[in-house]
Amino acid sequence: MNQRTPFPRGTLAGSIATVTAAARAGGALQPIATGCEFVEERGATFFVRVLANFQRKAEQAAAQQRAESVGRPANPFLPYEEALFVANVSESHVAILNKFNVVDRHLLIVTRRFEQQQSLLTLRDFEAWWRCLGEFDSLGFYNGGAEAGASQAHKHLQLVPLPLAPRGSPVPIAPLLPALPDAQGHGRVRGFDFCHDFARLPAAASEAAAARRAYETYAAMLGRVGMAPPSGSATDLQSEPYNLLACREWLLLVPRSREFAGGISVNALGYAGALLVRNEEQLRELRATGPLAALRETARPWRACGRPAAGPHAC
Numbered sequence: 001m002n003q004r005t006p007f008p009r010g011t012l013a014g015s016i017a018t019v020t021a022a023a024r025a026g027g028a029l030q031p032i033a034t035g036c037e038f039v040e041e042r043g044a045t046f047f048v049r050v051l052a053n054f055q056r057k058a059e060q061a062a063a064q065q066r067a068e069s070v071g072r073p074a075n076p077f078l079p080y081e082e083a084l085f086v087a088n089v090s091e092s093h094v095a096i097l098n099k100f101n102v103v104d105r106h107l108l109i110v111t112r113r114f115e116q117q118q119s120l121l122t123l124r125d126f127e128a129w130w131r132c133l134g135e136f137d138s139l140g141f142y143n144g145g146a147e148a149g150a151s152q153a154h155k156h157l158q159l160v161p162l163p164l165a166p167r168g169s170p171v172p173i174a175p176l177l178p179a180l181p182d183a184q185g186h187g188r189v190r191g192f193d194f195c196h197d198f199a200r201l202p203a204a205a206s207e208a209a210a211a212r213r214a215y216e217t218y219a220a221m222l223g224r225v226g227m228a229p230p231s232g233s234a235t236d237l238q239s240e241p242y243n244l245l246a247c248r249e250w251l252l253l254v255p256r257s258r259e260f261a262g263g264i265s266v267n268a269l270g271y272a273g274a275l276l277v278r279n280e281e282q283l284r285e286l287r288a289t290g291p292l293a294a295l296r297e298t299a300r301p302w303r304a305c306g307r308p309a310a311g312p313h314a315c
Helices: 012-026 054-069 123-134 207-224 281-289 291-298
Strands: 034-041 043-050 085-088 094-096 105-109 138-144 157-160 198-199 242-244 250-255 274-277
Touching: 012 085, 012 094, 034 054, 034 291, 094 123, 105 123, 123 138, 123 157, 123 207, 123 274, 198 207, 207 242, 207 250, 274 281, 281 291
Parallel strands: 043 274
Antiparallel strands: 034 043, 085 094, 094 105, 105 157, 138 157, 138 242, 198 250, 242 250
């Protein structure tokens, strides 16, 4: 078999389980332990993880900063650790485990050659993403830039299994999602009083057609929030940081203003209703202000959102 031949359909979940067990036993996989809490707001049950060992995560970030300070940017994906390799996804992407995972079976879908994390997603990215999303119930997410929670400069899409939490909706914000978007399939998430765009994806005749429709919808969403859409070149850079959530049924895009709400780092999973805090003090602060306030603080406000040509749900 060619080393770039995509994994056989129906095998990805089993490969993730096998590699996870071996990588954990061999020490290549180093999960970060957390406790679990829940915060109710606006009819949604937000899932909050509390780090059991913040020092370990801080040391990981400090090691990368030291490497970058002496002119050697740390890139864990070139080359990636063989013990973390899960599968070939396409000619352009591979799937590996997230070494320092908070969520079990957390998959990274990485470009084989270096591409910037700030470059816009391409059809090839969506084709690789959708091949993995079709394997089991999962949620994809993308952190477009450091202000959106990205910790690596090499382009990588991500995938986590559903449900995200042991209770409530598989995706915690599901109760807030619009059931009836506008005529173009777009809508607003209840309680998200900041710039964003939500779109439902119709069923497609094939995986390739579904990936293309998702890519075209993503391009349209960028324009609806005032960001430059892709021109078709793999070197297109994003006009500002953003997060993207993706599943087989819908997409959610949120332009970002900053990474932190107080001391809480927010990445794409925050807008799915799953947050990570360093300690009990941050948890108390989050309970006092509410998770939606943290999302509002880190997103671009409505007043700075672009105006699409038409549609009642325009930003």
